Amino acid sequence: MKPEPARVVVVGGGPAGLSAALNAALSGASVLLIDSSSRLGGQYWRHLPETWLEQSELHLDLDTGLLLISAVANHPKIEIWSGAEIWSATHEDGAATLRLITNGVEKIITTKALVLATGAYDRTLPFPGWDIPGVMTPGGAQSLIKGNGIAVGKRVVVAGSGPFLLPVAAGLAQVGCEVIELLEANSPLRWLKSLPTLIQNLSKIGEAAHYIAIFNRFGVRPKFNRAVVAAHANQDGELESVSIAKIDSNFKIKKIERVKCDVAAIGWGFTADTSLAGALLLKQLVTKDEGVAVLVDENQESSIAGIFAAGEITGIGGSELSIAEGVIAGLAAAKYIGCKAEISNNHHKTRAKKQKFAKALISSYPVKSGWQSWLTDETIICRCEEVKYSKLKFAVTELGATDSRTAKLLSRCGMGMCQGRICGRFVVDLVANESGISPSDISEKERISVGNRPIITPISIELLANGE
Amino acid sequence: MLTLLVKPSASITFTFNDLEVSAIPGQSVGAALLAAGDRVLRVTRFEKKPRAMFCGIGVCFDCLVVIDGAPNQRACITEVKAKMVVRTQVGGA
Numbered sequence: 083m084k085p086e087p088a089r090v091v092v093v094g095g096g097p098a099g100l101s102a103a104l105n106a107a108l109s110g111a112s113v114l115l116i117d118s119s120s121r122l123g124g125q126y127w128r129h130l131p132e133t134w135l136e137q138s139e140l141h142l143d144l145d146t147g148l149l150l151i152s153a154v155a156n157h158p159k160i161e162i163w164s165g166a167e168i169w170s171a172t173h174e175d176g177a178a179t180l181r182l183i184t185n186g187v188e189k190i191i192t193t194k195a196l197v198l199a200t201g202a203y204d205r206t207l208p209f210p211g212w213d214i215p216g217v218m219t220p221g222g223a224q225s226l227i228k229g230n231g232i233a234v235g236k237r238v239v240v241a242g243s244g245p246f247l248l249p250v251a252a253g254l255a256q257v258g259c260e261v262i263e264l265l266e267a268n269s270p271l272r273w274l275k276s277l278p279t280l281i282q283n284l285s286k287i288g289e290a291a292h293y294i295a296i297f298n299r300f301g302v303r304p305k306f307n308r309a310v311v312a313a314h315a316n317q318d319g320e321l322e323s324v325s326i327a328k329i330d331s332n333f334k335i336k337k338i339e340r341v342k343c344d345v346a347a348i349g350w351g352f353t354a355d356t357s358l359a360g361a362l363l364l365k366q367l368v369t370k371d372e373g374v375a376v377l378v379d380e381n382q383e384s385s386i387a388g389i390f391a392a393g394e395i396t397g398i399g400g401s402e403l404s405i406a407e408g409v410i411a412g413l414a415a416a417k418y419i420g421c422k423a424e425i426s427n428n429h430h431k432t433r434a435k436k437q438k439f440a441k442a443l444i445s446s447y448p449v450k451s452g453w454q455s456w457l458t459d460e461t462i463i464c465r466c467e468e469v470k471y472s473k474l475k476f477a478v479t480e481l482g483a484t485d486s487r488t489a490k491l492l493s494r495c496g497m498g499m500c501q502g503r504i505c506g507r508f509v510v511d512l513v514a515n516e517s518g519i520s521p522s523d524i525s526e527k528e529r530i531s532v533g534n535r536p537i538i539t540p541i542s543i544e545l546l547a548n549g550e
Numbered sequence: 551m552l553t554l555l556v557k558p559s560a561s562i563t564f565t566f567n568d569l570e571v572s573a574i575p576g577q578s579v580g581a582a583l584l585a586a587g588d589r590v591l592r593v594t595r596f597e598k599k600p601r602a603m604f605c606g607i608g609v610c611f612d613c614l615v616v617i618d619g620a621p622n623q624r625a626c627i628t629e630v631k632a633k634m635v636v637r638t639q640v641g642g643a
Binding site: 118119120125130131203204206213215216217218219221222223224225226229230231232234318319320355465466468498499500503504540 | 574575576577578581582584585589590594595596597599600601602603604605606607608609610611612614622626627629
């Protein structure tokens with residue numbers, strides 16, 4: 083292997099990664115930006131190819147994204163590898179080594195300064211019928227609009243919890259789906275507690291007003307304290323209807339009605355993609371929403387010197403916080419390799435303001451443990467391995483598993499191709515419940531360990547054999 | 551057939567289970583198939599249940615299809631190319 087030049091490697095082409103790459107380059111660093119998607123922008127600024135027509139109407143904040151993407155793409159010091167999937171990452175003797183597949187070929191790179199901005203994906207909860215074609219995540223439904231220009235279905239139910247449901251429902255209505263229900267599981271009263279913080283972020287109020295105007299135009303009427311608790315298939319095995327329940331403040335079912343639909347987009351906030359951080363053995367912590375985040379200092383540096391983290395992987399907080407963190411991480415990484423870069427008080431102040439807002443939002447949309455009462459013995463828990471709830475319970479109550487790792491070995495939950503990305507987070511809660519442990523007593527180690535895996539993404543032996 | 555939001559000029563064709571499907575360059579295989587009315591992309595190994603795109607962003611591996619003979623390809627993040635031969639993935643393929 084040839085020695086690598088001094089440079090900053092940024093992983094992730096979303097708001098945080100783009101901001102980090104640009105700011106590192108503006109400080110004089112050579113930058114390599116690695117992104118798994120074929121077009122920069124991440125999930126937030128996912129967009130159609132330039133040859134397509136008008137798309138900005140579908141996306142409130144795409145202009146900022148396209149400006150940033152073009153600044154990054156045209157910067158002479160930034161090299162971009164799109165469609166590159168990192169499958170292994172290690173750190174030794176002050177340098178990180180990344181192994182990745184790009185254009186069907188394996189490549190290995192090493193770097194002293196690394197910025198991780200690997201983002202997040204929809205947090206999901208299992209329920210009877212959630213494996214039926216037509217049930218999907220809100221992020222998935224939105225990606226079909228933003229990245230592919232198609233409407234996901236005709237009659238759509240949008241449900242779950244969190245502010246992300248608003249742009250998804252609005253987008254679906256705008257592209258011609260009939261949004262027959264928009265259901266928030268929590269009570270609107272929860273917002274009141276964080277109202278003072280929300281008011282300080284005027285742009286967010288404008289955003290909410292924008293979505294409400296769209297809902298009025300298309301006759302979408304949001305309902306609260308309601309959740310989709312079961313999905314039902316037609317004779318072809320595809321989605322025909324969902325059971326919508328009125329739920330109490332702990333998410334226990336009070337009353338159920340059936341609603342016909344061909345798509346149900348259901349999400350519960352986000353899960354940070356910490357798989358790369360976990361492989362590098364960066365210290366992680368459990369966040370207020372029982373998720374996992376990479377621990378960083380005030381300059382976004384992780385527990386390993388020279389490795390920085392920014393955006394959703396340091397705690398879910400939205401695009402504006404991701405940008406603020408990305409800017410600091412980019413500057414700090416450039417400084418780390420000897421470039422002249424100044425991180426000012428203003429940078430820290432902007433980030434603090436966005437952090438406060440993110441914190442207020444998260445406490446407004448908790449996921450309460452009553453969701454576990456929606457499950458039946460037949461409910462699929464691990465989609466990949468088709469493990470039913472009865473089998474997971476058996477692993478705990480009969481075979482003696484007391485932690486999710488043992489339960490995984492005894493039930494195969496989380497052993498499929500997604501490597502527990504979908505079920506890992508809630509299997510921890512299910513196993514704890516069966517063992518009589520309350521969600522708040524689940525150890526930090528237990529929650530963090532489910533996201534850690536040495537091989538980051540499934541890879542074929544053939545590709546490895548042909549690599550460097 | 552679902553509504554197409556924007557009308558780019560170019561169009562390409564590929565096949566899904568031997569039937570011709572048209573797509574727009576830049577779309578994913580999964581999106582092009584959904585637009586053509588094909589939502590079910592694979593059949594599970596054990597219970598032989600139909601599955602479709604779920605996460606839509608390459609995380610869940612539920613939308614696996616066989617592309618040009620290679621199994622376990624994620625339809626949601628694989629960009630469609632002219633003359634691709636796509637098949638439903640049955641079981642572990």
